[in-house]
Amino acid sequence: MGRYGQFIWTYQLIFSISTLVRLTAFAKPLDVTFVNNAVQKGAVCLDGSPAAYYFSPGFGSGVNNWVVHMEGGGWCSNEEDCIERKSNFRGSSKDSVQMSFSGILGSSQSSNPDFYNWNKVKVRYCDGSSFTGDIEAVDPAKRVFFRGSRVWFAVVDELLAKGMNKAQNALLSGCSAGGLASILHCDKFRDLLPATTKVKCFSDAGYFINAKDVSGVERIKAFFEDVVVTHGSAKNLPASCTARLPPSLCFFPQYVVQTMRTPLFVLNAAYDAWQIKNILAPSSSDSGSAWKKCKLDIKACSSAQSQTLEGFRTEFLNAVSVLRNSPSAGLFIDSCHAHCQSGRQAVWLGHGSTMVQNTAIGKAVGDWFFDRKATKLIDNCSYPCNPTCHDVADES
Incomplete structure (x- = not known):
């Protein structure tokens, strides 16, 4: 594995561990649910284990949301890296631990008033392609499966059978690589749900931009x-x-959003911690470690x-500018040094939560989803x- 890939893998491992073991006071821990007949459908993780998700049923007025x-x-990004990845929970569902929901998935009305009683699902990410891969052939010696797209469709199909086919409102969301997936799969999600369903998509820290690094390399x-x-893919x-x-350019949101049909909300730090570490100043382009302290x-x-x-930051704002002119889009771009901000209650909504123009993230997303007001909030100042x-630098 190359130095660039090794750095990314180490970084994601550290923060993914913190995500999986974190429990909150807002909901009891949930057991993982494995998709029925996932292996037979070929809907498997890199190691061949079944597609999986966590599920908290809706209640009251949110039972159909x-x-x-x-x-x-x-x-x-290559077979060697994927083989290494399949040996841990980012390439396997075998050792999925219990998980508690918070932030946008929280069940407290006071801290998540717009979504607290909805059916809430967190899809296990174990394919390494933002749920886009699908290769039928499998090397019997290496036993690595590239089936991310099948995982996504299998989970959605099972949710439809659980009642999502009667949804009144539906929001496809995600963080980091999952936030990218929420953009890449947004229109497909819209098409799989009834025409009467209000469907929108929400990307948290998933707006990765096509930029050169500090050495001028793409x-x-x-x-x-x-x-x-x-x-x-x-x-x-x-x-x-x-x-x-x-196709490779269509892995970048800035090119995909130009022709999206479904309303999208982008939450992102202008100084995204992951993008600074891995797009702007990756270790492979910083041989003298001049950026080591600055990145942290x-x-x-x-x-x-x-x-x-x-x-x-200017390049990022230019890349997201197409959404400023979209009447259906929502934006919350803060001048923070963070990555993934919707999964933690302290950041999402509440006393001391992150705000832009005196509006908290959770309030902004709710206003946008329910069309209470146009929501395009951008910090016009420097860190x-x-x-x-x-x-925060989470990958929940």
Whole structure:
């Protein structure tokens, strides 16, 4: 495994472990649910274990409403990396632990008033392709399965049979690689639900941009191209994008959202912690480790590095600008050094939660979903201008 891939794998492993073991006071821990006949359907993780998800049933007025949230956890871009990944919980569902929901999946009316009593689902991410891969052939010696797309469809099919086929409202969401998946699968999700269902999509920290790194190399572009080739993802990326552009570019949200039909809300830190570490200043492009401290703490950056970060922020805002002019889109772009902000109650909604223009994330998303007001909130200032920021780097 190359240094770039190793750094990404180590980073995602650390924060994925914290996600899986974290329990909250807002809901009792949930056991994992394995998709019925998943193995027979070929809907399996990298190691061949069955597709899985966590489920908390809706109640009261939310019994016919659904939030389907996809976990994050990076990607594997070649067979060697995927073989290594299948040996841990990011490539397998075998050792899935109990999980408690919080933030957008929380069950407290006071801390999640718009979605607290909905049917809530968290889809286990164990394929390394943002649920896009589908290759039938399996090397009997290596036993690695590239079936992310089948996993996604199998989970959604089972949820439809559980009552989502009668949904009044449905929100497809995700964080990090799952946030990217919520964009890539958004229109498919819309098409699988009844025409009468109000369907929207929500991406948290999934708006990865096509940018050069500090050495001038298009490293993330090459990395995503390898992901698409390794997993056979091209046929499962949005056709409205691949009809215009090479498939590898259609792994970048900035090109997909131009032709999306379904309303999308993007929550992202302008100084996204993962993107700074892995797109802007990956270790493979920082041989002298000049960026090591800066990547972990922006306050430790030199003046030159701070200027580079400002340039990256500008590039990110340009990449998301197409959504500013979309009447159906929602935006919450804060000037925080964070990654994934919807899964923690302290950040989502409540006393001390992250705010832009005096509006908390949970309030902004609810206002947008229910069309209470147009919601395009962007911090127009540089880090650390927003005193409500929580510098979190989660991949829930």
